[in-house]
Amino acid sequence: MTTRVLRAGLVAALPLLFAAALPFGGASAADLKSYDSSKPSFWAHPPPDWFLGDETEAQKGLAPPVGPAIPTTAAELQDNLKKIKLPPGFKIELYASGVPQARQMAWGANGTLFVGSFQATNVYAITDQGGKRTVKTIIKGLNMPTGIAVRDGALYVIDVNKLLRYDNAEASLDKMPDPVVVYDDMPSYAAHGWKYLVTDKNGWVYIPFGPPFNVGIPPTSVSQIRHVDLKSGLAEIVALGVRNSVGGDIDPRSGDYWFTENARDWLSDDTPSDKLNHITRMGEDFGYPHCHQGNIPDPKFAMGHKCSEFTPPVVNLGAHVAPLGMKFYTGSQFPAEYKNNIFIAEHGSWNRHKYQGGRIERVVVDAEGKHAKQEVFATGWITGDRDYFGRPDDILQASDGSLLISDDWAGAIYRISYAK
Amino acid sequence: MKFLRMVLLAAIVSLPAQRAHAAADVAAGQEKAKVCAACHGENGVSSMPGIPSLAGQQDQFIQWQLVFFRSGQRPNPAMAPIVGELSDEDVVNLGAYFHSLPYNTKVADGAANAELTAKGKTVAVDHRCSSCHKDDFRGERAAPAIADQREDYLVKALTDYRSVTRPSVGVAAMTEAAAGLSDDDIAAVAHYLATLGPPKTVGASLKTVGPAKK
Incomplete structure (x- = not known):
């Protein structure tokens, strides 16, 4: 496959990029792609090669699979869950079905489970009356409302380029109030524009900004994680050099923010690895697009940089496992050794000949990010070489210490619990 | 030729078939699809300008479009009243029905330029x-x-x-x-x-x- 030659106008738009690139050797200017993001049309139509990158003939056809249009029925889900393997003493059950494209979850103070969605444009509220659960669509028509959070009675939702606040949400399930725009200094594209929200004890929210393509020199406003004050809208950049992050959590031991990150595609089936990262200093650079998995300089975009310049991952989770939502376990239902472990929902591969991921991973690590080890916690959602009956995408701890898992493929929520 | 085509189609649909067709009822889909024939053709082969043929179409694609019409994400004044009342089950059955129809490989009138x-x-x-x-x-x-x-x-x-x-x-x-x-x-x-x-x-x-x- 030949590399597309840049039009002269696009090269001219970023002269510094090439001036900086050439003295360090590596790829020549003609081999590099860059993107002119100076016009709104760029954000309306991101580059056509953002995910279909420089694939080889052998990689042809490894396009992202699209899940079922209709949520999987409860009867089928009950059957599917029999195939999920867990450590002894743990069990998985269906918590709710009929939740199209369920993504990030958050609890209301009175026990309402709020759930975002991917392309379904909806936010759901799941209520539990004596074990009978009802799924209600409370907001419709948002653009990629994947990320949600609850704080001080308000529901926060990402509408791709706006952070919205719905006050007094739990008491307003029948008719949500008009939202207040809290923060909107965000690009409007959908590709890698979907987000995940994590609030901290000071009332700030972490928001990731992915680049609208597989790999390239990121436009200035993306490939970063920001920290936004929910009261004032003040925003700060807390991490740079981040590709597509759709999951994170605050370590209860240190207050530090940890996040999952999806590595670039089309390099190979087994590299680069997706990552679990830990921010210890404001503005740290995690290497994208120059360096992947802490030790692979990008064939085109290393551009003279060495991997040693960047913060390495705490854990390499594996290639194309797609780590999304994650949580530190703070409950007491699971055995004591699970305390402060990290659970990660791995969405699973698309850009790999034999899918992997599609499971829940457990990471044991100290608060400094040392002595990390990982193991598979729950697995079995992949069927055959390249198909799924479900794809886990977020994790939320319930008040009893069990874990809820959302699945945007099957449109369902599961519950994992432990009993001796 | 026809045999080869059948083999080809079987190979293409075998993977999703196991998943998507689990609960599908082609006969119920056919019943529900009666209203579709006026525009999309008697056997899902359209002869009306601007209206797509649906015969042999990918099951999941049909389902997604019906869901998009139903939710208003794909605005279409002709489809909106028809799909408004469709249940999830109807959507699955309609997908299976149109997929089951023989694919149209008859080249349109007029020679290729x-x-x-x-x-x-x-x-x-x-x-x-x-x-x-x-x-x-x-x-x-x-x-x-x-x-x-x-x-x-x-x-x-x-x-x-x-x-x-x-x-x-x-x-x-x-x-x-x-x-x-x-x-x-x-x-x-x-x-x-x-x-x-x-x-x-x-x-x-x-x-x-x-x-x-x-």
Whole structure:
């Protein structure tokens, strides 16, 4: 496959990029792609090669699979869950079905489970009356409302380029109030524009900004994680050099923010690895697009940089496992050794000949990010070489210490619990 | 030839079939589809300008479009009142029914224009249509069959994707693929796809849908 030659106008738009690139050797200017993001049309139509990158003939056809249009029925889900393997003493059950494209979850103070969605444009509220659960669509028509959070009675939702606040949400399930725009200094594209929200004890929210393509020199406003004050809208950049992050959590031991990150595609089936990262200093650079998995300089975009310049991952989770939502376990239902472990929902591969991921991973690590080890916690959602009956995408701890898992493929929520 | 085509189709649909058809009822879908025939044709082969043929279409694609019409994400005044009352079950059954109909490989009236076909083929390669729609352009899962579709409908569909007036499954794959197409590109690729005719070889396509090589 030949590399597309840049039009002269696009090269001219970023002269510094090439001036900086050439003295360090590596790829020549003609081999590099860059993107002119100076016009709104760029954000309306991101580059056509953002995910279909420089694939080889052998990689042809490894396009992202699209899940079922209709949520999987409860009867089928009950059957599917029999195939999920867990450590002894743990069990998985269906918590709710009929939740199209369920993504990030958050609890209301009175026990309402709020759930975002991917392309379904909806936010759901799941209520539990004596074990009978009802799924209600409370907001419709948002653009990629994947990320949600609850704080001080308000529901926060990402509408791709706006952070919205719905006050007094739990008491307003029948008719949500008009939202207040809290923060909107965000690009409007959908590709890698979907987000995940994590609030901290000071009332700030972490928001990731992915680049609208597989790999390239990121436009200035993306490939970063920001920290936004929910009261004032003040925003700060807390991490740079981040590709597509759709999951994170605050370590209860240190207050530090940890996040999952999806590595670039089309390099190979087994590299680069997706990552679990830990921010210890404001503005740290995690290497994208120059360096992947802490030790692979990008064939085109290393551009003279060495991997040693960047913060390495705490854990390499594996290639194309797609780590999304994650949580530190703070409950007491699971055995004591699970305390402060990290659970990660791995969405699973698309850009790999034999899918992997599609499971829940457990990471044991100290608060400094040392002595990390990982193991598979729950697995079995992949069927055959390249198909799924479900794809886990977020994790939320319930008040009893069990874990809820959302699945945007099957449109369902599961519950994992432990009993001796 | 017909036998080969059957083998090919079976190979293409075998993977999703296990998943998507678990609860589908083709007969119920056929009953529900009576209202569709007025525009989409008696056997799902449309003879009405601007209206797509649905016969043999990918089951998941049909389902997604019905869901998009139902939710209003794909606004269409003709479809809206019809799909408004469809249940999830109806959507699954309709997908299975249209998928079960024999695919139309009868090339549209009028000979293919060689110059337009050549340009259309180049457009298809440049925009990587076969990455999702497969080498024979008969699709897979949610990626629809686009070979031998009505030429005027293909022009309409691509124009709608380009102007972002209809949603793309898979986030924005079609929005992005169509964004850079000129009117001439669209005319050419639509002509190329609409006049493909029956698949001439099966080998290449079987290879792309079979199990991955280790």
